[in-house]
Amino acid sequence: MSKSASTTADKNIVDRSRTRRNKAVFETVKLTRERLQYGPVGTNVFERDMLQMHIAETLQSATIMPLFIVLATGVGIYISRDPQTLGWAVLALTAHALALIFARRASHREVNASNLPAWHNIFLTTQIVIGLVWVLFALQTIETGDASLITFYKGATLLIALSITATSNFLLRRATLMTFLPVLVALSVTAALSRNPMEIGLALMFALGMLFCHHVTKRLYLTNLKLLSFQSEKDDLIAELEVAKSMSDEARRRAEEANMAKSRFLASMSHELRTPLNAILGFSEVMASEVLGPLNNPLYKEYSGDIHRSGQHLLDLINEILDLSRIEAGRYDLHEEAVALLEIADDCVGMIQLRARGKNIRISQQFETTLPHVWADEKAIRQVILNLLSNAVKFTPQGGEIRIKAGWTAGGGQYVSIKDNGPGIPEEEIPVVLSAFGQGSIAIKSAEQGTGLGLPIVQAILAKHDGQFVLKSKLREGTEVIAILPAKRVLQSIPAVEDVQVVQPRKRSFA
Numbered sequence: 001m002s003k004s005a006s007t008t009a010d011k012n013i014v015d016r017s018r019t020r021r022n023k024a025v026f027e028t029v030k031l032t033r034e035r036l037q038y039g040p041v042g043t044n045v046f047e048r049d050m051l052q053m054h055i056a057e058t059l060q061s062a063t064i065m066p067l068f069i070v071l072a073t074g075v076g077i078y079i080s081r082d083p084q085t086l087g088w089a090v091l092a093l094t095a096h097a098l099a100l101i102f103a104r105r106a107s108h109r110e111v112n113a114s115n116l117p118a119w120h121n122i123f124l125t126t127q128i129v130i131g132l133v134w135v136l137f138a139l140q141t142i143e144t145g146d147a148s149l150i151t152f153y154k155g156a157t158l159l160i161a162l163s164i165t166a167t168s169n170f171l172l173r174r175a176t177l178m179t180f181l182p183v184l185v186a187l188s189v190t191a192a193l194s195r196n197p198m199e200i201g202l203a204l205m206f207a208l209g210m211l212f213c214h215h216v217t218k219r220l221y222l223t224n225l226k227l228l229s230f231q232s233e234k235d236d237l238i239a240e241l242e243v244a245k246s247m248s249d250e251a252r253r254r255a256e257e258a259n260m261a262k263s264r265f266l267a268s269m270s271h272e273l274r275t276p277l278n279a280i281l282g283f284s285e286v287m288a289s290e291v292l293g294p295l296n297n298p299l300y301k302e303y304s305g306d307i308h309r310s311g312q313h314l315l316d317l318i319n320e321i322l323d324l325s326r327i328e329a330g331r332y333d334l335h336e337e338a339v340a341l342l343e344i345a346d347d348c349v350g351m352i353q354l355r356a357r358g359k360n361i362r363i364s365q366q367f368e369t370t371l372p373h374v375w376a377d378e379k380a381i382r383q384v385i386l387n388l389l390s391n392a393v394k395f396t397p398q399g400g401e402i403r404i405k406a407g408w409t410a411g412g413g414q415y416v417s418i419k420d421n422g423p424g425i426p427e428e429e430i431p432v433v434l435s436a437f438g439q440g441s442i443a444i445k446s447a448e449q450g451t452g453l454g455l456p457i458v459q460a461i462l463a464k465h466d467g468q469f470v471l472k473s474k475l476r477e478g479t480e481v482i483a484i485l486p487a488k489r490v491l492q493s494i495p496a497v498e499d500v501q502v503v504q505p506r507k508r509s510f511a
């Protein structure tokens with residue numbers, strides 16, 4: 001019954017299925033990070049994104065090529081003094097305008113997987129048309145006296161047009177190659193037919209320029225493809241992290257709600273539990289002391305003592321749980337005042353002395369005589385020292401010894417150290433002992449088992465005082481616990497202000 005109730009309580013705090021979900025998210029994040037660092041980049045995965053980027057780039061650089069065409073036409077007319085180049089310029093501007101019209105239409109429509117091949121073919125076709133216009137430029141005959149000047153003019157114009165096209169269309173696969181491959185064929189045929197060294201040189205130079213631009217555009221295309229891949233993987237990774245964060249926030253919210261429910265339950269049940277327990281303790285004490293008359297059976301007196309001890313143990317457990325829950329909820333308020341650490345330690349030794357004598361345990365004190373007061377909660381500090389002394393007496397064997405020290409720390413604070421020669425704590429069990437409800441193997445085997453809340457309460461109280469708790473233990477050699485208050489808690493004595501004679505100024509008479 002208790003096991004099923006515990007399972008239900010656990011499910012109310014955090015859904016256990018979330019552990020598997022968190023593990024799945026972790027694996028997904030791990031795989032995404034590996035793909036981001038080492039994964040291959042596919043050539044067709046981001047075709048749509050690349051085409052959209054090409055459309056945007058075409059619209060942004062719409063004026064570059066028309067300006068160059070106008071400039072090249074003007075230079076051609078200036079060299080040849082013949083306006084026939086104007087006809088080619090009109091044709092070139094028309095082809096370029098056609099490409100811009102298609103780019104603008106594509107920008108206003110959604111490019112998806114179904115129409116992606118069609119748009120890609122449209123843009124490649126417009127580039128082929130533009131390439132045919134440049135073929136006409138390469139084949140046109142310009143009458144002038146200097147043939148080498150015309151060859152230089154054609155070569156320079158074609159190379160500049162090649163570079164502009166390569167830089168503005170590298171996001172469209174094979175655009176540069178499809179545009180200027182007809183131009184290269186035309187130049188090669190012209191050079192082969194004329195056998196003119198200038199024409200041959202122009203064809204070779206343009207071929208090398210095409211190879212270089214094709215290589216550069218291919219590298220730029222792959223680089224942008226990789227950047228898009230990185231961006232996509234980064235977005236996936238961020239999305240997975242957001243999912244993991246939301247799941248963590250939900251688990252924390254559920255845990256906080258469960259903690260608040262626990263605190264409300266303990267606060268509401270404290271009165272309901274303490275009232276009957278106090279009645280049980282009172283009546284059992286009356287029965288054990290035979291106030292209302294002797295008990296006929298001596299066994300009843302023994303039973304009443306057992307009832308009183310069990311009730312007191314249960315009441316102590318409830319008080320410790322309530323103290324710990326108030327501390328965890330941040331509702332443990334300190335009532336601070338100037339207190340003497342030596343006096344509190346001496347009182348606690350006196351309170352625990354009776355239990356120590358019952359086990360023939362000697363308690364030795366080593367206190368420094370001149371310790372100033374500290375600013376602390378007297379009840380809380382007394383609870384700390386009593387808990388530590390009770391543990392020492394509980395785990396010290398018959399005829400053992402406990403040493404309690406109080407004095408200055410190296411940093412100017414004050415400390416209380418309690419050392420016993422009991423069985424000690426294994427090193428691997430120290431974190432368990434310091435946790436709530438944690439008990440070591442020695443405590444479990446001991447006849448005087450506790451609740452496992454004493455040391456967590458001690459740590460919490462010292463933390464509220466900005467102090468520190470230290471536990472040192474060796475197996476079969478004993479345990480030493482040290483409660484430390486910081487230097488800022490120590491109240492330094494201020495020397496008395498000496499009387500200073502005030503010299504009254506002389507009264508001056510003015511005539």
